[in-house]
Amino acid sequence: xxxxxxxxxxxxxxxxxxxxxxxxxxxxxxxxxxxxxxxxxxxxxxxxxxxxxxxxxxxxxxxxxxxxxxxxxxxxxxxxxxxxxxxxxxxx
Amino acid sequence: xxxxxxxxxxxxxxxxxxxxxxxxxxxxxxxxxxxxxxxxxxxxxxxxxxxxxxxxxxxxxxxxxxxxxxxxxxxxxxxxxxxxxxxxxxxxxxxxxxxxxxxxxxxxxxxxxxxxxxxxxxxxxxxxxxxxxxxxxxxxxxxxxxxxxxxxxxxxxxxxxxxxxxxxxxxxxxxxxxxxxxxxxxxxxxxxxxxxxxxxxxxxxxxxxxxxxxxxxxxxxxxxxxxxxxxxxxxxxxxxxxxxxxxxxxxxxxxxxxxxxxxxxxxxxxxxxxxxxxxxxxxxxxxxxxxxxxxxxxxxxxxxxxxxxxxxxxxxxxxxxxxxxxxxxxxxxxxxxxxxxxxxxxxxxxxxxxxxxxxxxxxxxxxxxxxxxxxxxxxxxxxxxxxxxxxxxxxxxxxxxxxxxxxxxxxxxxxxxxxxxxxxxxxxxxxxxxxxxxxxxxxxxxxxxxxxxxxxxxxxxxxxxxxxxxxxxxxxxxxxxxxxxxxxxxxxxxxxxxxxxxx
Numbered sequence: 001x002x003x004x005x006x007x008x009x010x011x012x013x014x015x016x017x018x019x020x021x022x023x024x025x026x027x028x029x030x031x032x033x034x035x036x037x038x039x040x041x042x043x044x045x046x047x048x049x050x051x052x053x054x055x056x057x058x059x060x061x062x063x064x065x066x067x068x069x070x071x072x073x074x075x076x077x078x079x080x081x082x083x084x085x086x087x088x089x090x091x092x
Numbered sequence: 093x094x095x096x097x098x099x100x101x102x103x104x105x106x107x108x109x110x111x112x113x114x115x116x117x118x119x120x121x122x123x124x125x126x127x128x129x130x131x132x133x134x135x136x137x138x139x140x141x142x143x144x145x146x147x148x149x150x151x152x153x154x155x156x157x158x159x160x161x162x163x164x165x166x167x168x169x170x171x172x173x174x175x176x177x178x179x180x181x182x183x184x185x186x187x188x189x190x191x192x193x194x195x196x197x198x199x200x201x202x203x204x205x206x207x208x209x210x211x212x213x214x215x216x217x218x219x220x221x222x223x224x225x226x227x228x229x230x231x232x233x234x235x236x237x238x239x240x241x242x243x244x245x246x247x248x249x250x251x252x253x254x255x256x257x258x259x260x261x262x263x264x265x266x267x268x269x270x271x272x273x274x275x276x277x278x279x280x281x282x283x284x285x286x287x288x289x290x291x292x293x294x295x296x297x298x299x300x301x302x303x304x305x306x307x308x309x310x311x312x313x314x315x316x317x318x319x320x321x322x323x324x325x326x327x328x329x330x331x332x333x334x335x336x337x338x339x340x341x342x343x344x345x346x347x348x349x350x351x352x353x354x355x356x357x358x359x360x361x362x363x364x365x366x367x368x369x370x371x372x373x374x375x376x377x378x379x380x381x382x383x384x385x386x387x388x389x390x391x392x393x394x395x396x397x398x399x400x401x402x403x404x405x406x407x408x409x410x411x412x413x414x415x416x417x418x419x420x421x422x423x424x425x426x427x428x429x430x431x432x433x434x435x436x437x438x439x440x441x442x443x444x445x446x447x448x449x450x451x452x453x454x455x456x457x458x459x460x461x462x463x464x465x466x467x468x469x470x471x472x473x474x475x476x477x478x479x480x481x482x483x484x485x486x487x488x489x490x491x492x493x494x495x496x497x498x499x500x501x502x503x504x505x506x507x508x509x510x511x512x513x514x515x516x517x518x519x520x521x522x523x524x525x526x527x528x529x530x531x532x533x534x535x536x537x538x539x540x541x542x543x544x545x546x547x548x549x550x551x552x553x554x555x556x557x558x559x560x561x562x563x564x565x566x567x568x569x570x571x572x573x574x575x576x577x578x579x580x581x582x583x584x585x586x587x588x589x590x591x592x593x594x595x
Contacts, residue, residue, distance in 0.1 A: 010168040012212060014157035018281075045284045053159065053281040055167040074161065075358055076278045076288060090363040092323025 001063050002038035003048055005031050008059045015050035015060075024050060129342055132259055132313060134438070135204045135431065136236060137400050139260075139315065139343060142441065144388055144400045145477045146434045149205040150196050152189035153182070153395040154220045158212035159244050160280040160296060162266075163358040164319055164349055167212075182395070183211075186223040188410055194232055195413040196397055198423035200404070201430040203397075205236045209262075210394030215245035218252075225256040234424050240264065240317070244280055244296055246303030254310050261307055262345075263300055264317045267325050268332055270294040275324050278358075301339070308340035315343040315386070320367050320375055321359070322349070333379035345386035346379055348372050369505055370533055373491075376503070387503045388490075399475060401488060401504070441477060445567060464583040466495035468502065469570050470531045470555075472539035479561050479569055483542035489530060492566065494574035499567045505530040528553050536573055538566075 002023075005015075009030035016024045016031060021044075023037035033050070040063070041048045051060045051068035057075070058067040072078040077085045125133075137144035158167065184192060197203050206228060208214040214221045225237055238260035239253070246263065253261065267273045273293025280292040287295065307314045316336040318329050325332075333344050349366040351359040367375070376387060390400045398404040471479055472486035491502040507527050524546055531537055537555055540562035550557045561569035577583050 012156050012158065012167050014159070014212070014216070014281075017157050017217070018284075047285060049284060052284065052286040053157075055158065055161055074278060086362050089359075090365075092321075092364060 001040055001042075002033060002035035003040055003050060003063070003068065004033050004035070004061050005050075006059060006061060008056055010056055010059075012055065014053045014055065018049040018053050020044040020049060125342060129313065133342075135435070136238075136260065137205065138207075138238075138389070139386070142438055142477070145475050146202060146438065147205070148200050148203040148397075148399045149207060150193065150203055150397040151207045151209045151392070151394050152184055152192060152224060153211055154184050154186055154189045154224050155208055155210055155214040155217035155394075156183050156212045157216045158242075159216040159282075160213070160242050160292075161278050162242070163276055163278065163364070164321070164351060164360075166355055166357040166360075168356060182410060184410070186220055186227065188413070189224045190227045190231060191418075192408055192410075192413045193228060193235065194418045194420050194423070195416045196408055197232060197235060197427065198416075198418045198420065199407070200398060201423070201427040202399070202434065203235070204431070205238060206232075207238045207240065209240045213242050213245065214239045215241045215249045218245070218249065222252055222256065225258060229256055232420060232424075234427060236260065238262065241303075242296070243300030243303050244282065245299075247299055247306055250303065250306045250310065250312075253307075254312060258312065260313045260315065262315045262317055263304055263341075264319070265297075265300050265304075265332060265336060266318050266321070267293070267328060268297055268301070268335055269328060270297060272325050272328055273297055276321065301335075304336065304339050304341060314341045315345060316341045317345045317347060317389075319349050320346050320372060322365055322367050322371065324364075326367065326371070326375060329375060330378050343386050344379060345389050346372070346376050347389055347391055350391065369503075369530070373503060373533075387501055390504070441565070444565065464496060464578055466493050467536065467574055467577065467583070468493050468534045469536040469538060469573065470505070470534040471566050471570070472537070473566060477566055479538050479564055479566055480540050483527070483537065483539040483546055483557070484524075486527065486539065489527075489534075489537070490566070491534065492570045494570050499570045499574075524549065528555070531555050536577075538569055538573065 005024075007030055011026075011030055013026075013031075016026065020041060021037045021039050023034045023039075025032055025034060045052075048060075048068065054060050054069060055074065057069050057071050057073060060068045062068050072081075133139040133143075135143050135147050137147040137149045158165075161167075193206050208221050208224060221239065225239075228235060228237060237256065237258045239258060240262035241249075241264070243263045243265065246261075266276050270290045270293040273296060274290045277293050277296060279286050279288045280296050281287075282292070282295055304314055304316070314336075316332075318325070318332055320326055320329060329346060333346075336344060349359065349364070351357060351364050351366050353360045353363070388400065392400065393403065393405070395405055396403050397408055469492050470489040471492060472481035472483055472489060473479060474481045474485075486507060488504050488506045490504050493500045493502050507530050527546070528549060531550075531553070534555055536558055537550060538558050538561055541559050542550075542557050547557050558573060561572065564572075
C-alpha cells in the first residue's frame with residue numbers, strides 16, 4: 001500500500017516536508033516515494049499529506065495507479081467547464 | 093476569529109491621488125514616516141526610491157515549498173531566462189545560501205539587504221528559512237534580513253521572526269474579501285487538509301490580517317504587496333490599501349499582474365490580462381492618499397542579485413561561490429567605508445532636493461498663481477539618479493510627474509523583457525515601437541542621446557525627445573524642462589491628442 005510520484009512532478013519539496021513517515025526522498029529526475037515506508041498516512045491523517053499539498057494535477061498516484069488529484073481538481077475547473085471559464089476570464 | 097475587516101468604519105475614499113502630507117516633497121515616498129522607520133529603511137533599495145539607485149539587494153532561494161496556490165504562480169520555477177517573482181535557476185541549501193550571501197556582500201559591497209522570497213513561501217519552509225537567517229545574523233551582522241510571505245503560516249512564525257531580528261516582512265495581500273479570494277487562490281493547505289474555494293480564501297485572509305497585526309504590535313516593519321488583476325481585485329485594492337494602512341503597514345506596493353501564456357500559470361494559460369500602464373498608475377494614485385505607495389518595484393526573481401532592475405546571479409552560481417575564498421571580516425570593513433560614501437552622496441542629494449523645493453515656490457512674474465497641468469516625463473538612466481542612458485539602450489524608463497508642487501517619481505516602465513498590455517503588444521512589434529508604447533501618456537523623454545529614427549517617431553507620437561540634460565541629476569532636469577514648458581507657453585495649450593492616455 002503506497003502512493004507514487006510520476007514524471008510530471010516539479011520537485012517543489014512541499015510533499016517531502018509534510019510526509020509523516022519520511023517516505024519521500026529527493027531523487028532525479030523527480031522526487032520519489034519509498035513504497036516500504038509509505039502508509040498513505042493511515043493512522044496519522046485523514047488525507048495523504050503529499051497529495052494534499054502537491055500543486056500538480058496527476059503527479060501523485062494512489063495504490064491502484066489512479067491520480068489522487070485528477071484534471072480540474074486543483075484549478076477548480078473541470079475539463080468540460082474549461083471553455084466557459086476561459087471566455088469569462090478573457091472578458092475581464 | 094471572525095473577519096472584521098469588511099464593512100468596518102471606513103474613511104471616504106480619496107479619489108485621484110495625493111491628499112495630504114506624503115505628497116509635495118518631491119518624490120520622497122517615505123516623507124511621512126517616523127524617523128525611526130526612516131532610519132531603518134533609508135538604505136533598503138526596495139523601500140526607498142532614492143536608495144535603490146545606490147544600494148543592492150539579493151534573494152537566496154532556500155524556500156521551494158508552498159502551502160497555497162495562486163493563479164498567477166506556476167510551481168515549475170526552474171527557469172533561467174524569466175524575470176518575475178517565484179522563478180529561480182538553482183535552489184540552495186541554507187549552507188550554500190550563507191556562502192553565496194557572503195560572496196555577494198564581499199564582491200558587491202553596495203549590497204545591504206538579503207531577502208528570502210521563495211521560490212515557494214519562505215514560512216512554509218521554516219527550517220531552511222530560519223537556519224539561513226540564524227547563521228547570517230551571527231556571521232554577517234552588517235546585512236539586513238527580510239522575508240516575504242503569503243501570510244498563511246505567518247502568525248505562527250512571528251515569535252521566531254522577532255528573535256532573528258528581522259525587521260522587514262512583506263505580506264502579499266491581494267484581497268480582504270473571500271469572494272474575490274476564491275478567484276485568485278484555488279486552494280490552501282491548512283491543518284493537514286487541502287481546502288478550496290471561499291472557505292480557503294477566508295482562512296488565508298484571516299491569517300494574513302492577524303499576521304500583519306502581530307508584526308505591527310512587535311514593531312516589525314510590514315510592507316504589503318498586492319497584485320493588480322483587472323476585473324478581479326482592481327477596484328477592491330483601494331479598500332485593501334486603506335485597511336492595511338489602518339493596521340500599520342508602512343508601505344503598499346501595487347504591482348501589475350504578469351500573465352504570459354508561456355509562463356504556464358493558470359492566469360497566463362486562461363488568458364487573464366494584466367493591467368495597462370495607465371490602469372496601474374491610476375490605481376496606485378487612487379491608493380495613495382496618506383499611504384506610502386511603492387512605485388519602483390521591479391518584481392524581481394526569487395534569486396535576484398544586484399541593484400534593482402539588474403541581475404548578476406550568473407556571477408554567483410553554486411560552482412562559482414564554492415571556488416571563492418571570502419574573508420568576511422575584511423569585507424565588512426570595506427563595506428562600511430563604501431556605505432558611508434553612499435550615505436554622504438544621498439545626504440547631498442537630499443540637500444539639493446530641499447533647495448530645489450525652496451526654489452520652485454511659485455514666485456515668478458507672469459506665471460504667478462496660474463494653474464498648470466502636471467506633465468509626465470520619461471527618463472532613461474542606468475543608475476545613480478542621473479540622465480545617463482542612450483534612448484536605444486534603455487530596457488526601462490523611469491516615469492516622473494512634474495507639477496508646480498515639485499517632481500514626483502511615478503513608476504518605472506519596462507520595454508523589452510515582458511509586456512504589460514493587450515494582445516497587440518507582442519514580439520511582432522519592433523523594440524522601438526515597444527519603447528514608444530511604454531511611454532504612453534508621457535510628453536517628454538529625457539535621455540543622454542537618441543538616434544534619428546526614434547526622434548521622428550517620438551515626435552509623431554506627441555512625445556518630445558530631449559538630450560539636452562545628459563549627465564544631469566534627474567529631478568533637477570525634469571523641473572528645468574517643466575519650467576521651460578511653462579515659459580514657452582507649452583502648458584497653455586491643451587495636451588496634444590496623440591499623447592492623451594489611452595485606456
